[in-house]
Structure formats: C-alpha cells, structure tokens
Amino acid sequence: MSPSPRSTAPVRRGTMLACTLGASAAVLAIGLAPAAQAAPGDNGDVKVHDSRTAVDRQQDDPKVCKFYLDAFNFDAGQKVTYTVDQQPPTGTAQVLAGQLTLPEGTGHTPDLSLPDGHYKVTWTFEGEQGSAKHKVFKVECATTSPTPPGGPIGGVGTGGGGSVHGPDTAEIAAGSAVLAVAAGLGIRAVRRRSARNATS
Template identity: 55%
Template sequence: MRTLTSTGVLMTAAALSLLAAPAAYATPPGDNGTVKIHDAKTGEELRKNEPHVCSFYLDAFGFDGEQKVDWKIVEMPPTGTKGELADSGSLTLDGEGHGRTDDKTLPDGHYKLIWNFDGEHGEAKHKVFWTDCEDDDKPSEKPSDKPSDKPSDKPTDEPSPSTSDSTAPTSAPSPSPNGDGDLAETGNGAPVGVLAAVAAALVAGGGYLVARRRTARQH
C-alpha cells in the first residue's frame, strides 16, 4: 500500500510540473517588454501610448537589462508609401530594461514603428501612429468675434450753417412805404416824399420866374 501511495505522489508531482512548464515559458526572455509612442512633453514614466503627436520619442519598458534594440519607422497610407523608410536608429536599454530615443519630428502623416531587439523569439514590437503639427502653428490667441471699434451713437460733427440764398441780405432794402401807408424815412429821419415834393416845388417856382421875365421883356 505504501509503495502505491509513493508512486501516486510522484506521478502527481510530475503531471503538475508538465502543466506549469508552458505557463513559465509563455513569454520567453527578451519578448516581455513593450514600447510606446510619447509626445515630447510627456514624462518617461507614463506607460500609456500616444498615437497622435507632433514632436515625439520612443519609450521602452520591461525588456531585459542592457538589451540592444534596432528600430525603424516606415510610412503608411493614406499619407505615404507603405513600407517606405522614414527614420531608423538603435539604442541599448538600461539595467532595468528601460530606454528612450531622442525627440524626433516627421512630416505630418501616418507611420508605423517596427521595434527589433536581441533575444527576440516572436515578432518585433509594432506601433502605428500619426504626426500632426498643424495645430502647433496656429496662433495661441483666438481672434475677437466683435469689431474692435464701436460706432458712436451720436454724430461727431454738427451740421454746418446753411449757405443758401434764403439767408438775410447783406445790404439794407431800398426805402418803401411801411405797412401803415406812411412814407419810409431816409437815413437822417426825413420822409422821402416830403423831400421830393420840395424839390418839385423849387423846380416849378424857378420855371415860373423865368417865364415872367420873358414876358416882361416882350412888353
């Protein structure tokens, strides 16, 4: 009985070892890291991928210590030719399997990162991303929706005096009878009609005297 029990324990242990072995090697050494696209203003500690950037860098986490990496970035449709090389480089990760590239810029478009490394057992790491720097070229201040100068509610200039012919005459009117039938006065206050009558009387008197003298001579 004891022999059968010991044999059963050994067989059970062997079976458990075989079941655990695939789990232990599910991620082979060298393939257990990840790489992210980061905006140039993003800190290296962030492990979130940022697929829309302008200036950017490649940030690696969780690889084997001091692992060597070769990477390249290729163009992608619809903005570029599929597989056309846009940039490439290499780096050696630190002792904790972390590393980053320098900041980089590419023309606005669609790209794919291909990340190869020493000890690779599966496929290279891939990341697809877009670069778009048009927003960075726009003015930071939003133009005002309202006109800068508000029109005045009141006219700035008063109307100029009229220069029409209806203004008062510059010279005094000629003498004329007033509304009561009296003769208009001259500048010295004498009625014009009286002066005219006196002048007519003098002329008549002078003519009368001349006629008398002629008659006396004839006799």
C-alpha cells in the same frame, strides 16, 4: 495455495510511487508553463510619446508632433532595434531606424520629427518569441496661426513687414515735426506783417 498478502506489498508501493512522481511532474509542468511563455524580454514594450510627455508614463500618444520612443520592462542590458515606416495614405517607405540599449531595462530615443502623416514603429530584440511587435501613430503638427486680414500689423522696424492699418510711430513723429516747423514759420510770418503794418 493462495499467495501470502505480503507478496503484493512491493507492487502496491511501486504503483503509489509512480503515481506520486507523475503527479509531481504534472504540477511542475503546469507551474513552469507561464515562465516558458514569458521568455526573457518578451514582457518589454515600446511606446510612442509626444515630446512633452513624461518618460515614466506607460501609455501611447497616438497623435504627436515632435516625439520620442520610450521602452519599458525589458531585461537589463537588452538591445531593441526599431524601424519607422510610412503607412497609407502617406506612403510605404521606411523613414527612421535605430537601436536602443537598455542598461536597466528602460530607455528612450532623443526627440524625433517627421512630416505630417501616418506611421508604424516596429521593434525587434534578441530572444523574442513570435513576430515583431509594432504600433501605429499619426504625426500632425499644429499649423501656424493665420495672418490677420489685410496683412501683418506693425511697421518694418517692429518686424511686422510694414503697416497696412496706418502709419507707424516713426512716421507719426516725422509728420509732427514737419507740422511744428510749418507752424513756427507761419507764426513768424504773421508777426513780421504785423510789425510792418504798425510802422507804415
């Protein structure tokens, strides 16, 4: 006696339900995968900025003089710990360290300065995934303008360190006064002689 068609219905319904649940779980797993990879704070970044760069600029300045560290896109209230180390050929020593608290996920250090050389900034934070992030940069401050040939220009009174190209204003004035007195004395002497010759 063959089984009634109705007897297979519960099996089919159970199979379909299992397949539907399995497909839903797979879709949910795929949809949640990016969220699991982007753990809180992992989307944050720290930039090295020249002291004249605006804080809202989200690009690095690879060569700086005075500089600051600028943090973006972290979670509100997150704390970032940073260190700055020399890089060869400059050296290998750690030269700076500190922490940034980011009430709204952004923030920056005050202006910092280091001797000319190669450096790497490394930052870490709670809940980070994988190894600490880092950036390399170079400190290179402009050299002072060269002294004109022959030394500083201007008298001592002007802060130039003394003139090497001629007398300064005070020397010229003093020389003029001496010449004026000498000329006056010479004119008197000529007049006296003329008066004596007239009476003799």
